[in-house]
Amino acid sequence: xxxxxxxxxxxxxxxxxxxxxxxxxxxxxxxxxxxxxxxxxxxxxxxxxxxxxxxxxxxxxxxxxxxxxxxxxxxxxxxxxxxxxxxxxxxxxxxxxxxxxxxxxxxxxxxxxxxxxxxxxxxxxxxxxxxxxxxxxxxxxxxxxxxxxxxxxxxxxxxxxxxxxxxxxxxxxxxxxxxxxxxxxxxxxxxxxxxxxxxxxxxxxxxxxxxxxxxxxxxxxxxxxxxxxxxxxxxxxxxxxxxxxxxxxxxxxxxxxxx
Amino acid sequence: xxxxxxxxxxxxxxxxxxxxxxxxxxxxxxxxxxxxxxxxxxxxxxxxxxxxxxxxxxxxxxxxxxxxxxxxxxxxxxxxxxxxxxxxxxxxxxxxxxxxxxxxxxxxxxxxxxxxxxxxxxxxxxxxxxxxxxxxxxxxxxxxxxxxxxxxxxxxxxxxxxxxxxxxxxxxxxxxxxxxxxxxxxxxxxxxxxxxxxxxxxx
Numbered sequence: 001x002x003x004x005x006x007x008x009x010x011x012x013x014x015x016x017x018x019x020x021x022x023x024x025x026x027x028x029x030x031x032x033x034x035x036x037x038x039x040x041x042x043x044x045x046x047x048x049x050x051x052x053x054x055x056x057x058x059x060x061x062x063x064x065x066x067x068x069x070x071x072x073x074x075x076x077x078x079x080x081x082x083x084x085x086x087x088x089x090x091x092x093x094x095x096x097x098x099x100x101x102x103x104x105x106x107x108x109x110x111x112x113x114x115x116x117x118x119x120x121x122x123x124x125x126x127x128x129x130x131x132x133x134x135x136x137x138x139x140x141x142x143x144x145x146x147x148x149x150x151x152x153x154x155x156x157x158x159x160x161x162x163x164x165x166x167x168x169x170x171x172x173x174x175x176x177x178x179x180x181x182x183x184x185x186x187x188x189x190x191x192x193x194x195x196x197x198x199x200x201x202x203x204x205x206x207x208x209x210x211x212x213x214x215x216x217x218x219x220x221x222x223x224x225x226x227x228x229x230x231x232x233x234x235x236x237x238x239x240x241x242x243x244x245x246x247x248x249x250x251x252x253x254x255x256x257x258x259x
Numbered sequence: 260x261x262x263x264x265x266x267x268x269x270x271x272x273x274x275x276x277x278x279x280x281x282x283x284x285x286x287x288x289x290x291x292x293x294x295x296x297x298x299x300x301x302x303x304x305x306x307x308x309x310x311x312x313x314x315x316x317x318x319x320x321x322x323x324x325x326x327x328x329x330x331x332x333x334x335x336x337x338x339x340x341x342x343x344x345x346x347x348x349x350x351x352x353x354x355x356x357x358x359x360x361x362x363x364x365x366x367x368x369x370x371x372x373x374x375x376x377x378x379x380x381x382x383x384x385x386x387x388x389x390x391x392x393x394x395x396x397x398x399x400x401x402x403x404x405x406x407x408x409x410x411x412x413x414x415x416x417x418x419x420x421x422x423x424x425x426x427x428x429x430x431x432x433x434x435x436x437x438x439x440x441x442x443x444x445x446x447x448x449x450x451x452x453x454x455x456x457x458x459x460x461x462x
Contacts, residue, residue, distance in 0.1 A: 053282075054268075056267050059260070062266075064284075064341055065341065088268065101265075109446060111444075112294055231291075232291070232407055235295065236297065248295050250293060250295055252292060
């Protein structure tokens with residue numbers, strides 16, 4: 001069943017809020033998490049995103065959208081940002097931002113690519129690179145809900161370029177090792193993994209989705225987030241395996257679209 | 260307004276700003292944004308329908324649609340996710356020509372809902388579609404429109420945020436009263452004028 005929840009902000013103008021960086025956490029060589037103090041944050045659903053606005057001394061402003069990494073239950077809003085080589089906002093967020101820095105943010109935004117324990121499952125998450133961020137908010141929400149969360153079977157298939165590029169690797173391991181935790185499966189696409197590697201070492205394809213995912217008969221709620229080529233390939237494979245299109249929700253990131 | 264320590268902006272981005280609506284940045288790529296899988300409808304099963312309430316005003320097969328008068332539009336496009344792309348070239352059938360092909364002198368109602376493969380919908384006032392402002396586009400940059408970009412046919416309403424340019428359009432339904440479509444029901448602005456930065460509900 002498709003469950004659409006209307007985000008709490010609908011009907012009011014989303015105001016720009018001044019936020020302050022409380023802490024930065026280096027996740028991988030290219031990805032950084034910023035923990036933010038957001039006065040008056042109205043709350044959010046796992047999977048939603050925010051708009052970030054940076055202002056230069058001369059008044060020049062730039063805006064971009066970033067997924068929220070923290071679950072609704074967390075005291076601080078967390079964004080995990082991957083630095084894009086030719087990016088304008090991500091190099092500042094992922095490289096420059098320090099505790100005490102301030103910028104503007106508004107949100108939460110997006111009422112479709114969202115999940116809560118109340119929506120049920122099974123929950124099937126497929127991520128590529130920093131596409132794991134909104135999926136992590138869902139897994140963190142599931143964990144924060146304790147018994148009710150554990151009652152929803154959940155699986156994450158995450159594709160990363162290399163072991164060093166896996167965002168949240170340790171936390172995912174912890175979540176997956178916990179009793180009633182989600183099944184976490186990795187694949188790496190640009191390096192040969194070490195011996196003893198339990199994951200895959202190729203791009204996500206239909207056989208991998210069939211092995212890792214829930215069968216279509218289980219009617220999983222499926223969320224796919226990554227680059228456009230990754231999302232296109234995964235969504236097409238999922239439909240090919242027999243999953244209903246309406247149960248496959250997609251989100252794409254990155255400046256690279258590719259014709 | 261607060262300034263952000265250490266942020267200067269990308270060289271060149273400031274020069275783009277004059278041609279761009281507020282909050283947008285220029286891209287040379289063509290990013291893709293869809294809520295779900297890309298539907299693949301074979302051309303021999305594709306039709307486009309024009310509907311008013313329960314009555315069918317017109318329906319065209321792919322071949323019939325190709326035979327309608329065609330228009331080429333070169334326009335800037337603006338996505339609510341902040342990217343803009345300049346001077347994009349589209350080809351298709353204007354809503355004016357579609358109405359004429361259905362034998363209509365004027366639209367039967369002031370609003371329209373576009374219905375698409377995959378279940379997507381978006382709502383538009385008719386006055387934003389007439390006089391060459393709206394197109395059912397089947398070609399981009401001289402080539403057939405790729406499925407991930409909305410092929411075989413998408414709506415093109417370039418003066419509004421690009422979610423109004425619904426991909427995989429199959430049915431245009433006239434409405435006496437305005438109703439929200441898919442994103443318009445999920446926190447996005449009902450009209451979506453990029454120059455007034457109408458991104459979200461309440462903007």
